[in-house]
Amino acid sequence: MPRPTAPQFAYGSCTVIFxxxxxxxxxQTSSGPGVALIAVAAxxxxxLVALTVPLPRTRAVTAVPDHRFTADREPVQVPAGARISAGAGEATRGRAA
Structure with missing residues (x-):
């Protein structure tokens, strides 16, 4: 049986008190048996309230596929005269300062 969570304790305790x-x-009872009956009912x-508080759900873990990038992809063919740029910093890298 799983242990009760904090919200279950809180809702159950508040329900009993209120x-x-x-x-x-x-x-408006003042007799002993009447108070005892009310206490047992509370x-x-x-x-009942503590047991019906929804428990946090655990997410199902799915298997992650094994990616083999080198085996699945073919190498990119680059034409002989094409320029390949890595980004904005590439233009200043080749110049002498």
Whole structure:
């Protein structure tokens, strides 16, 4: 059985406290058995709420394909008179300062 998470503890505890107060105020009971019955009902309700809080979902890990770039691709054919530029810094690299 997995351990309860922090949100499950929080929702369950708040449910027990607030439902106990609400039932005691609404029923206006002062007898021992009445208070005990309300406390048991509040604990059961808190447990139900704590168990129905959605658990964080884990994402399924998919296998990453093994890429073989050198085997899958053919070498690029460059015409003899073509100029290949690496980017903006390429133009200043060949000049003498």
């Amino acid at each position: 439902s106990t107060l609400a039932m005691l105020l609404l029923s 604990l059961a309700l808190g447990l």
